[in-house]
Amino acid sequence: MKSSLIxxxxxxxxxxxxxxxxxxxxxxxxxxxxxxxxxxxxxVGVGVGSDKAIVGIWRQLNFRIILIPLVVILGSLGGAGxxxxxIHQINLQEAMAVGAGxxxxxxxxxxxAGIKGQExxxxxxxxxIIREVITLVMAPLLVRFFGKLAVIVSGGATAMDxxxxxxxKFSGKEMAVVAIFSGIVLSLLVPLLVPFILSFS
Amino acid sequence: MDILFxxxxxxxxxxxxxxxxxxxxxxxxxxKGMMWAVYLLLFLLGVSVGNNPQIVENFHTLGWQAFLLSLGSLGGSLxxxxxxMVLYGTRMDLKKRTHEK
Numbered sequence: 116m117k118s119s120l121i122x123x124x125x126x127x128x129x130x131x132x133x134x135x136x137x138x139x140x141x142x143x144x145x146x147x148x149x150x151x152x153x154x155x156x157x158x159v160g161v162g163v164g165s166d167k168a169i170v171g172i173w174r175q176l177n178f179r180i181i182l183i184p185l186v187v188i189l190g191s192l193g194g195a196g197x198x199x200x201x202i203h204q205i206n207l208q209e210a211m212a213v214g215a216g217x218x219x220x221x222x223x224x225x226x227x228a229g230i231k232g233q234e235x236x237x238x239x240x241x242x243x244i245i246r247e248v249i250t251l252v253m254a255p256l257l258v259r260f261f262g263k264l265a266v267i268v269s270g271g272a273t274a275m276d277x278x279x280x281x282x283x284k285f286s287g288k289e290m291a292v293v294a295i296f297s298g299i300v301l302s303l304l305v306p307l308l309v310p311f312i313l314s315f316s
Numbered sequence: 317m318d319i320l321f322x323x324x325x326x327x328x329x330x331x332x333x334x335x336x337x338x339x340x341x342x343x344x345x346x347x348k349g350m351m352w353a354v355y356l357l358l359f360l361l362g363v364s365v366g367n368n369p370q371i372v373e374n375f376h377t378l379g380w381q382a383f384l385l386s387l388g389s390l391g392g393s394l395x396x397x398x399x400x401m402v403l404y405g406t407r408m409d410l411k412k413r414t415h416e417k
Contacts, residue, residue: 155354161330213382
């Protein structure tokens with residue numbers, strides 16, 4: 116929760132300083148954001164490539180456990196895509212890219228903003244924050260109506276960190292391993308899936 | 317074209333990360349670096365949002381769009397997750413499966 120606040124305060128500070136006209140004009144150059152995004156993608160890649168635990172995860176895989184992140188992928192992309200029918204400013208592709216954030220709002224928002232522009236970036240930021248907040252706040256209700264997996268699938272990528280405590284509390288300790296697994300797989304897929312979805316023109 | 321760079325840098329990163337995965341410092345540096353890169357990008361996103369009166373004026377519209385999309389993602393995931401529980405019941409436990417190998 117603390118790190119969420121830090122992340123959001125950087126966004127808020129950006130808005131505040133630019134509205135107060137505090138900043139030099141070169142900060143507004145879109146090229147700067149593009150280069151920073153490339154740098155981020157490179158660093159995320161190094162993190163993924165150098166992570167030994169990730170290799171270990173692939174060994175743990177069994178068919179049923181893979182189904183959980185798969186359900187989140189299909190459900191998030193499908194559900195967001197379906198509702199894009201009611202939002203005329205957002206098309207199917209953009210909605211699916213926002214859905215593919217899986218709650219990982221910081222990374223998905225900056226990738227989407229870099230590729231599709233700030234407006235969709237803001238939508239992605241808000242949509243994925245809302246996803247996390249609903250998961251945290253509604254956890255007991257979700258478990259009651261949708262079963263033990265509910266918090267894990269609604270938490271998406273955050274099931275490995277920010278929403279893990281509510282998974283443990285409302286789904287049970289034995290679900291923690293599954294939650295972490297699903298969360299890690301989804302977090303890894305965000306930087307791959309979001310650009311991939313947006314690459315179709 | 318932008319998108320190719322985005323994916324390309326990611327793949328090059330993975331390759332180099334694999335290459336140097338025995339060095340613990342690489343992993344630590346990437347975690348720290350990623351954090352600061354995300355902070356920088358969110359700050360820059362904030363800067364361009366604050367400078368774009370159209371976004372500031374339409375913030376509630378964007379909020380609604382975001383709300384609908386998050387409901388869609390949540391609803392889809394929850395319904396399919398429920399289906400998975402109905403199909404496999406309590407056998408979704410990782411621990412029970414690992415010793416079968």
